[in-house]
Amino acid sequence: MINELPKEIATILQSTKKDPVQFEEMIRPGGYLPPEMDLMVDAISALSMGKNILLKGPTGAGKTKFAETLSHLFNQPMFSVNCSVDLDAESLLGFKTLSYKEEKQVIEFVPGPVINSMNYGHFLYIDEINMAKPETLPLINGVLDYRRTITNPFTNEVITAKAGFNVIAAINEGYVGTVPLNEALKNRFVVIEVPYIEGEQLKQLIETNTKLKDSKNIGLFVKLSGDLINAVNQGKVAEDAASIRALLDACDLSVLVPPKRAILRSIVDKLDEEREREFVKNLADTLF
The missing domain is CATH 3.40.50.300 (P-loop containing nucleotide triphosphate hydrolases)
Structure with missing residues (x-):
């Protein structure tokens, strides 16, 4: 067929x-x-x-x-x-x-x-x-x-x-x-x-699929995603932490609330391990 x-x-x-x-x-x-x-x-x-x-x-x-x-x-x-x-x-x-x-x-x-x-x-x-x-x-x-x-x-x-x-x-x-x-x-x-989307392609995805238009914050979210993917590969956090779907939710929320709070709601609070939650919060603090 x-x-x-x-x-x-x-x-x-x-x-x-x-x-x-x-x-x-x-x-x-x-x-x-x-x-x-x-x-x-x-x-x-x-x-x-x-x-x-x-x-x-x-x-x-x-x-x-x-x-x-x-x-x-x-x-x-x-x-x-x-x-x-x-x-x-x-x-x-x-x-x-x-x-x-x-x-x-x-x-x-x-x-x-x-x-x-x-x-x-x-x-x-x-x-x-x-x-x-x-x-x-x-x-x-x-x-x-x-x-x-x-x-x-x-x-x-x-x-x-x-x-x-x-x-x-x-x-x-x-x-x-x-x-x-x-x-x-x-x-x-x-x-x-199907691997994670990274770099320039992730930037394009955020621009076309979210309400976030601030180029500086888009760049910071792309950097956050790259750091999370590296952490997953090193076994520091679960794959859920690097979900592109969750990242796009955080980008959307960051239009109306501070980025660190958007990351908390969209990514951090979904994680089971306190160690993983603290790791992602530290990354967000460093970037934002």
């Missing part, structure tokens, strides 16, 4: 290495700008060949925004599944309910995100896929491989995905409640490693 890109994007994709700036302009405003344009090119290439992609990286690195940007570039609406230990067949596929038709009570099947995305030929986004119980996801193995089909256990209907359907999943490894993906599931994906 080949998912065709709009012609103008396909043309730009072919010339990305020659003119990456032109491609970046297509993604803006508000879209995901990867640290390396190869990440976007590889993801688009895989999806256009009908392959599923697994976005792998730390929390707050922009995986959901990456998926939304891909959906936008393909002009494909996207159904979403948020995985948890409570995820079951009904959450994925749909459920039966009582309704009325011509004044008679009937049992009706209400399709879930997997069935809807297959029937409409849209994208399916499975967030935090490794939060689901290992026995749940094999229900959609046939959806994720070359067959692109499923037998709906609630109706016994065999459903084959329409052209355009594809799957993007995201994974945060090493968190409480997560489980390793089994090999059968992992082998159904092309893996795209």
Whole structure:
């Protein structure tokens, strides 16, 4: 199954290495700008060949925004599944309910995100896929491989995905409640490693995605992010501390409250360890 890109994007994709700036302009405003344009090119290439992609990286690195940007570039609406230990067949596929038709009570099947995305030929986004119980996801193995089909256990209907359907999943490894993906599931994906956004690209992200316009403070928030990422890499703080999502919240809040208080509310107070909270507060005191 080949998912065709709009012609103008396909043309730009072919010339990305020659003119990456032109491609970046297509993604803006508000879209995901990867640290390396190869990440976007590889993801688009895989999806256009009908392959599923697994976005792998730390929390707050922009995986959901990456998926939304891909959906936008393909002009494909996207159904979403948020995985948890409570995820079951009904959450994925749909459920039966009582309704009325011509004044008679009937049992009706209400399709879930997997069935809807297959029937409409849209994208399916499975967030935090490794939060689901290992026995749940094999229900959609046939959806994720070359067959692109499923037998709906609630109706016994065999459903084959329409052209355009594809799957993007995201994974945060090493968190409480997560489980390793089994090999059968992992082998159904092309893996795209999503690192933190840093430097000039983070500056652009703050400028386009937050209400903060003060160039000095934007520079200080970029420096804070870089220091937090280094601290994560050195094992001084948890990955949550370097979440880009949390940083953008802090940037927004800093328009109305002092930056250090914005950092306290958006980043510090989310951390569990007092040692980590003090570390981030000290960084904020130094910069702001």
